[in-house]
Amino acid sequence: MTQTETDTKASAAQAHAIDLENQHAAHNYHPLPVVVASGDGAWVTDVDGRRYLDCLAAYSAVNFGHSNPVLLDAAREQLGRITLTSRAFHNDQLGPFVTALAELAGKDLVLPMNTGAEAVESGIKVARAWGYRVKGVAPDQANIIVAAGNFHGRTTTIISFSDDQDARADFGPFTPGFRTVPYGDAAALEAAIDENTVAALIEPIQGEAGVVVPPAEYLPAVREITARHNVLFIADEIQSGLGRTGATFACDLVDVVPDLYLLGKALGGGIVPVSAVVGNRDVLGVLQPGQHGSTFGGNPLAAAVGLAVVKMLATGEMQETARIRGARLHDGLTKLVGRGVVAVRGAGLWAGIDIDPALASGREVCEALMSRGLLAKDTHGSTIRLAPPIVVSDDDIDWAVEQLTIVLGEFAAAK
Structure with missing residues (x-):
C-alpha cells in the first residue's frame, strides 16, 4: 500500500468518526x-x-497528564473493589479523601460532588442557607454578587448571571438573586452590597473570558470587603486551582483565603468527574441531611482518584x-x-x-x-x-x- 493510500484510508477513518458524532451527538460543541x-x-x-x-x-481537567500512572493505578485498584455505594452508606474511600482535601485547603469540611457546575450550584445553595440561618437575611431575599465576564457553568441558575448571550439566549426565565459588577473593580463590588447580600462569587482568574488576571490588589480587597460586611467570599477555582497557576490555588498567589473554594476538573485527574465545595464548619455546617445530595458525589472510585490527586499536590512538586x-x-x-x-x-x-x-x-x-x-x-x-x-x-x-x-x-x- 502506498503512503497516499494509507493517508486516504486514515482520513476516511477520521471522517467516519466525525460523521457519526455529528449525526447522533447533540451539537452543543464545535x-x-x-x-x-x-x-x-x-x-x-x-x-x-x-x-x-x-x-x-x-x-x-488533565493537569497531571494523560494516562498518569499514579492516577491510573489508583483507579484500577478501586475498580476491582467497588465503584459506587451512594451516600446512603459509608464507603472506605470517602473519609480519607475528604480529610486530605480539607487539609490541603486548610479548611474543616468538604462537600463532594461530581461536576464543576454542581460545585457552583452547591456553593450557591450553601451561601443562601448560611445567609438565612446564620446572617439573618429575610426569607427569599438573599443576593449574590458576581463579576462581568464570568464563566461558572451552564446550568439554568448559573447562566442566569452570565453575560454570554450564546449561553443565555432562549433558555429563560432566569433565576433571580444575582448582581453583576465589573471584574477587577473592588469598589463596585462593595457598592453592590446591601443587608441581603450573602456572598461574592468570583473567579480568581477568569478562564473562559480569556485567562483574565485581575489587578494584584483586587482579591485582597474583595477578601477585606466581604469580611467587613459579613459576606462570604466564594472562590471558583475549578479551572485555576490544583496546580495550574503555579500554586495550589490561584488565591495563594496573592495570599488570600476565601470562605469557600469551589473545586473540580483536575480533582478527578482526567479520569472521573470529581468536584467539591471546601470550607469551614461555620459555613458548610449549615447543611443538614436531606437538604442537598448526589447519588454519585463522593463515590468510592472518585474518592480514590481524588485522594491520589491530593497526595500528588501535597508534595508541592x-x-x-x-x-x-x-x-x-x-x-x-x-x-x-x-x-x-x-x-x-x-x-x-x-x-x-x-x-x-x-x-x-x-x-x-x-x-x-x-x-x-x-x-x-x-x-x-x-x-x-x-x-x-x-x-x-x-x-x-x-x-x-x-x-x-x-x-x-x-x-x-x-x-
Missing part, C-alpha cells in the same frame, strides 16, 4: 476536526496515528513545575507581542493570547496550529488559550511557541 484515540503525558494521538501536543488539557515551566512559556509568548499577538495574560501554565484580529480569528489560528500538531482552544473571537498538562517538558514548551510563531508568520505573509 470541536476542531481531530479525533483523539489515545494520550500519554502532554501528548495525544488521533485515529490516524498522528500525535499532537495537548495545550488545552481538557480545560485543566506539581505547583513548582507549573511555576517554572509557566515562566518559560510566558517568556516565549511575550516575545510575540507586536508580531501578530496583541497581548498575553496568565499565570503558571495558563496563558490567554490575544491575536491581532486583522491577522486571523482565534479559531483560524487554532486550526492552523492543529495542522502543525498542536491543540489549543479559541474564545471570544480572536483569543486563544494555552494550558498544557503540568507534565509538559521544556522542549515541548519551546516547540509550542515555535509553532505559534510559524503560524502567525504564515498569516502575516498571506495578507
Whole structure:
C-alpha cells in the first residue's frame, strides 16, 4: 500500500468518526476536526496515528497528564473493589479523601460532588442557607454578587448571571438573586452590597473570558470587603486551582483565603468527574441531611482518584513545575507581542493570547496550529488559550511557541 493510500484510508477513518458524532451527538460543541484515540503525558494521538501536543488539557481537567500512572493505578485498584455505594452508606474511600482535601485547603469540611457546575450550584445553595440561618437575611431575599465576564457553568441558575448571550439566549426565565459588577473593580463590588447580600462569587482568574488576571490588589480587597460586611467570599477555582497557576490555588498567589473554594476538573485527574465545595464548619455546617445530595458525589472510585490527586499536590512538586515551566512559556509568548499577538495574560501554565484580529480569528489560528500538531482552544473571537498538562517538558514548551510563531508568520505573509 502506498503512503497516499494509507493517508486516504486514515482520513476516511477520521471522517467516519466525525460523521457519526455529528449525526447522533447533540451539537452543543464545535470541536476542531481531530479525533483523539489515545494520550500519554502532554501528548495525544488521533485515529490516524498522528500525535499532537495537548495545550488545552481538557480545560485543566488533565493537569497531571494523560494516562498518569499514579492516577491510573489508583483507579484500577478501586475498580476491582467497588465503584459506587451512594451516600446512603459509608464507603472506605470517602473519609480519607475528604480529610486530605480539607487539609490541603486548610479548611474543616468538604462537600463532594461530581461536576464543576454542581460545585457552583452547591456553593450557591450553601451561601443562601448560611445567609438565612446564620446572617439573618429575610426569607427569599438573599443576593449574590458576581463579576462581568464570568464563566461558572451552564446550568439554568448559573447562566442566569452570565453575560454570554450564546449561553443565555432562549433558555429563560432566569433565576433571580444575582448582581453583576465589573471584574477587577473592588469598589463596585462593595457598592453592590446591601443587608441581603450573602456572598461574592468570583473567579480568581477568569478562564473562559480569556485567562483574565485581575489587578494584584483586587482579591485582597474583595477578601477585606466581604469580611467587613459579613459576606462570604466564594472562590471558583475549578479551572485555576490544583496546580495550574503555579500554586495550589490561584488565591495563594496573592495570599488570600476565601470562605469557600469551589473545586473540580483536575480533582478527578482526567479520569472521573470529581468536584467539591471546601470550607469551614461555620459555613458548610449549615447543611443538614436531606437538604442537598448526589447519588454519585463522593463515590468510592472518585474518592480514590481524588485522594491520589491530593497526595500528588501535597508534595508541592506539581505547583513548582507549573511555576517554572509557566515562566518559560510566558517568556516565549511575550516575545510575540507586536508580531501578530496583541497581548498575553496568565499565570503558571495558563496563558490567554490575544491575536491581532486583522491577522486571523482565534479559531483560524487554532486550526492552523492543529495542522502543525498542536491543540489549543479559541474564545471570544480572536483569543486563544494555552494550558498544557503540568507534565509538559521544556522542549515541548519551546516547540509550542515555535509553532505559534510559524503560524502567525504564515498569516502575516498571506495578507
